[in-house]
Amino acid sequence: MSIAENVMNILKELPPGVRLLAATKSRSVEEILEAINAGVDLIGENYVQEALKKYEKIGKKVEWHFIGHLQKNKVKKALQIFDFIETVDNVELAKEIDKRAKNMDKIVFVMIEINSAKEPQKAGVMPEDAIDLADEIYSFEHLQLIGVMTMGPVVDKPEDIRPYFRKTKEIFDELRYIYGDEQIRYLSMGMTQTWRIAVEEGANIVRIGTGIFGPRKY
Numbered sequence: 067m068s069i070a071e072n073v074m075n076i077l078k079e080l081p082p083g084v085r086l087l088a089a090t091k092s093r094s095v096e097e098i099l100e101a102i103n104a105g106v107d108l109i110g111e112n113y114v115q116e117a118l119k120k121y122e123k124i125g126k127k128v129e130w131h132f133i134g135h136l137q138k139n140k141v142k143k144a145l146q147i148f149d150f151i152e153t154v155d156n157v158e159l160a161k162e163i164d165k166r167a168k169n170m171d172k173i174v175f176v177m178i179e180i181n182s183a184k185e186p187q188k189a190g191v192m193p194e195d196a197i198d199l200a201d202e203i204y205s206f207e208h209l210q211l212i213g214v215m216t217m218g219p220v221v222d223k224p225e226d227i228r229p230y231f232r233k234t235k236e237i238f239d240e241l242r243y244i245y246g247d248e249q250i251r252y253l254s255m256g257m258t259q260t261w262r263i264a265v266e267e268g269a270n271i272v273r274i275g276t277g278i279f280g281p282r283k284y
């Protein structure tokens with residue numbers, strides 16, 4: 067199936083209120099534009115340099131979310147493109163984003179990445195530390211906390227990821243209770259293999275790459 071058909075099929079199946087984020091790492095501008103023409107209005111990129119090149123051609127007609135691992139020395143460049151960063155997992159990074167946002171006189175919308183399976187080598191804050199991190203983020207004037215995101219572990223069967231999505235949803239609910247659901251809006255979880263389970267567990271952003279564009283070449 068074509069990129070456009072994949073997008074339209076996913077959009078048809080998503081319940082109202084759930085947004086499709088096209089995960090576009092390694093995809094060409096042409097491929098991304100095909101997805102946009104079929105209805106994608108939100109894209110996620112993992113690498114700042116790669117995103118900058120694409121941004122020159124695609125521009126502001128879609129919302130750009132940063133979904134990769136953000137190094138502190140890339141924050142300034144990242145903020146030229148991204149108003150949304152889904153992967154904040156430590157206070158030093160939050161502080162750096164706040165500082166750069168202040169210099170640019172803008173507000174950056176951030177989400178906390180949760181290491182929902184507590185995997186030692188993986189990005190994301192431990193679930194038990196998420197509320198404290200939210201508290202610290204809240205104190206930064208140029209950051210606005212708007213939700214949480216998780217990758218979850220690599221699993222054999224999609225169903226096996228459910229407990230980690232459920233755990234992340236609990237943190238989302240707790241943050242909503244503390245900060246209000248006007249402010250805490252997004253629960254970003256689920257990828258090509260697991261997005262249906264994520265939706266069942268309350269996700270309202272699903273991040274899909276392969277399911278739109280086919281297998282990645284690198």
Ligand SMILES: *Cc1c(COP(=O)(O)O)cnc(C)c1O
Nearest residue numbers: 089133257258273274275276277
């Ligand atoms: C690549 C990527 C996705 C999409 O993965 P697919 O399995 O290709 O759908 C989602 N989220 C993040 C953070 C990614 O890096």
